[in-house]
C-alpha cells in the first residue's frame with residue numbers, strides 16, 4: 143500500500159494575527175511556521191501503519207513556494223519517505239486541489255486534514271477526491287489496516303461508526319486519528335536532508351474565489367465579575383440582563 | 388433559479404440548524420429575487436417537512452431512500468448536485484459541520500462552483516458575490532468573493548437568527564437516481580448516544596476542565612446540564628484522560644461550537660480551547676485563578692472554587708424555574 147499525506151504549512155497556533163497593506167494581506171513577519179496540526183496527526187497515523195507492516199511508502203505533498211521547505215523537511219525527519227512540492231502560492235482550496243490532482247494518482251490511501259488552521263477552508267480533501275473520482279470519507283477519527291483491508295472510523299452526530307471502504311480512498315481526518323505528533327530526532331533530521339524532495343511546476347488553473355481583505359474582531363467588553371459567595375447573582379444576570387436563561 | 392438548502396434531521400426532527408439555514412437562505416433569495424428550495428434526505432414526516440415553510444422555504448424535495456443512511460460522501464454529493472440541476476439553483480447552502488464539510492467540497496467540483504466554507508452572516512454583496520468568514524481559527528475575519536456562476540457555501544451555525552417568514556410550501560418526492568454501484572461506504576458498526584442533546588445543536592453548553600479534578604466530580608455539572616437542557620462539553624485534557632467521552636471535547640482540535648451560552652468550569656482558557664467556543668453569544672467562566680485567560684473571553688465571571696459555586700448555581704436555577 144502507498145500512502146500520500148497532504149501537508150499544509152501554517153502559522154504556529156499561538157501566533158498573534160496581524161495584517162498589512164490596508165488589511166489586504168496576512169503579516170508573516172516573525173511568524174513561526176508549522177505542519178498543520180491535522181496533517182501532522184495524519185502523518186503520525188501513516189507512520190504507525192507503516193511500522194505495523196503493509197505500507198511500502200509514505201509520500202507527502204504540498205502546494206507552496208520554497209518558503210515551505212523547512213516544514214516539509216520536518217515531515218521527512220519524522221519519517222515520511224519522500225516529498226513533492228508543487229511550486230505555487232496556494233490561492234484557494236480549488237486551486238490547491240487542482241494542483242495536487244496532478245501528483246495524487248497511484249496512491250491507495252490519501253490522507254488530508256479536515257482543515258488548515260490558517261484559512262480554515264475544509265475543502266482540499268473532498269475536492270481532490272472528486273477530481274480524482276475516488277471515494278472519500280470525511281470526519282475520520284481512525285484508520286486501520288486489517289489483512290490488507292482498510293477500516294475507517296468516522297464521527298457522526300452523537301457518536302461514531304466503523305466503515306469498510308474500497309481503495310483508492312481519500313480520508314479527511316480529524317481528532318482521534320492519532321494521539322501525539324512525533325518530534326523529529328537528530329538521526330531523522332540528518333536522514334531527511336538526503337530524502338527526495340521533488341519540485342513540480344504548477345498547472346495553469348484559475349482560483350474560483352478571491353480574498354479581498356481581512357478584519358480583526360472588535361475588542362471585547364470587560365468581563366462582569368460576580369462574587370463567589372453570591373453566585374446566585376450570576377443566574378439572575380443571565381436571566382434578566384443577558385436573557386439567555 | 389433558486390437557493391437550495393441541504394437540511395439535516397436528528398431522529399426525524401429537523402435540527403435547529405435547518406431552520407437557521409432556511410432563514411439565511413430566504414434572506415439571500417430575497418436579495419437575489421429568487422426563492423428557497425430545501426432538500427431533505429431521510430425519514431422526516433410530512434408535517435415536519437412543511438414546517439420549513441415557516442422559515443421561507445417554498446419547496447421541499449423529499450428523498451426517502453435508506454441507502455443514503457451510510458452518508459456515502461460521493462452518493463450524497465451527487466444527489467445534491469441532481470437537486471441543484473433540477474432546481475437550477477445558483478446558491479447552495481449546507482451547514483459547516485461533519486456533513487456539510489463532507490459533501491460541499493465534492494459538490495463544488497461537480498458543479499464547477501466556487502466554494503466558501505464557514506460563512507457567517509449575510510453576503511456583503513450579492514453582485515459581486517462577497518461573503519465573510521472567520522479565519523485563523525476564529526482570530527480574524529476575511530471577505531471573500533466567489534467568482535463562479537454557481538456558489539456553494541457552508542454556513543457556520545448560530546451566526547444567523549432563526550426568523551419566521553411564512554410562505555406556502557410544496558413537498559415533492561424526489562428521486563436523485565443514484566445507482567447502487569455509487570454507494571461504496573459500508574457501515575459495519577454504529578455507536579451513538581440517543582435521546583440526548585446534541586452538543587453541536589445545543590443552545591446552552593455546560594463545560595468542565597481539569598479544574599474539576601476528576602470524573603467523579605461531574606455530578607453537579609450533569610445536574611446543571613439537565614436543569615438547563617444543555618449539551619455537555621469539556622477541555623481537551625479532560626477527554627484525553629478519559630474523564631469524559633471524546634465527543635465532548637471542544638476547541639481547535641475538537642468541536643467548534645457557538646451556543647447562546649457557554650459555561651466554563653475549571654477551564655484555564657488556553658487559546659486552543661477558546662478557538663472552539665469564542666463564537667458563543669455569552670461566555671461564563673468560573674475559575675479560582677483571577678489571572679486565568681478565560682476571563683479575557685468571558686462576559687460574566689466568578690473567581691472562586693467550582694465546588695462551592697456549582698451547588699449555589701444549581702439551587703438558583705431551580706428557584707428561577709419554579
Ligand SMILES: Cc1cc2nc3c(=O)[nH]c(=O)nc-3n(C[C@H](O)[C@H](O)[C@H](O)COP(=O)(O)OP(=O)(O)OC[C@H]3O[C@@H](n4cnc5c(N)ncnc54)[C@H](O)[C@@H]3O)c2cc1C
Pocket residue numbers: 155179595596597598599621622623624625636637638639640641652653654655656657658659660663673674675676679691692693694
Ligand atoms: C496544537 C494544540 C491543540 C490544542 N487543542 C485543544 C482543544 O481543542 N481544546 C482544548 O481544550 N485544549 C486544546 N489544547 C490544549 C490547551 O492548550 C490547554 O492545555 C487545555 O485547554 C487546558 O485544559 P484545562 O483548561 O481543562 O486545564 P488547565 O489548563 O490545567 O486549567 C485548569 C483550570 O482550572 C482552574 N482550577 C483548578 N481547580 C479549581 C477549582 N477548585 N475551582 C475553580 N477553578 C479551578 C485552574 O485555575 C486552571 O485555570 C491544544 C493544545 C495544542 C498545543
